[in-house]
Structures are given as C-alpha cells and as structure tokens.
Amino acid sequence: MDAKQKSDIKEKIISDIASIEKDIISLEEKSQPITPDCSLGRLTRQEMMQEQQLYLHNLQENKKRLNRLRFALSKVDNEDYGECKECEENIDFNRLFLIPESVYCVSCLEELNGE
Numbered sequence: 001m002d003a004k005q006k007s008d009i010k011e012k013i014i015s016d017i018a019s020i021e022k023d024i025i026s027l028e029e030k031s032q033p034i035t036p037d038c039s040l041g042r043l044t045r046q047e048m049m050q051e052q053q054l055y056l057h058n059l060q061e062n063k064k065r066l067n068r069l070r071f072a073l074s075k076v077d078n079e080d081y082g083e084c085k086e087c088e089e090n091i092d093f094n095r096l097f098l099i100p101e102s103v104y105c106v107s108c109l110e111e112l113n114g115e
C-alpha cells in the first residue's frame, strides 16, 4: 500500500466513523422505550415495538462496527495494517477501502467461515 492509498483509507475510516456516530444518535432516539400510556391502537403499538427491536439491533451492530473502525484508525499508521492476520499477505486494497476494519483477506475469510 502506498502513502496515497493509506491516506485515502484513513479519510474513509474517519468519514465512516462520523456517519456511524450520527446513525447511533438517531437510533438511540428511535429506540427509546415506548411509553405505556401511548394512545395508539394495539396493532400499531405492537408494530412500534417490533420496530423498536429492529432499531435496538441496528444500534448494537453500529456500536460494534464503530469499535472496529476506531481500532482500525489506531492501527492504520502501523507497518502491518492491511496485512491478513492469517496468511500475512496484503489484503486487496478495494476490499480494505470498502471495509477498512478488515483483518483477513477474502480467501482466508472464506476458509474461516467455511469451517
């Protein structure tokens, strides 16, 4: 990876973190517990609760990704950033750009998932 690619990835991580932080704030608002005295019909209320579950789930996923991205940001300047943890080959740049928190190359990931 050259210096230009590295700085591109760094910018990508920073912008991903910013957009996830925004998502988390809005999901936290949306997943607030529904007040019992809310004067809606039964079905609507059930739908709202299902929606709330979905928001909570997305919130958890976003928080996990945020942690991984922050970790990636702390590692991006290291020599070994972008190396696969399994085979130590360089991870494909396009993949890293898409998912900067990647720690495995595609073929190792497939092998790990295929177990």
Ligand SMILES: [Zn+2]
Pocket: 084, 085, 086, 087, 088, 089, 104, 105, 106, 107, 108, 109
């Ligand atoms: Zn690998």
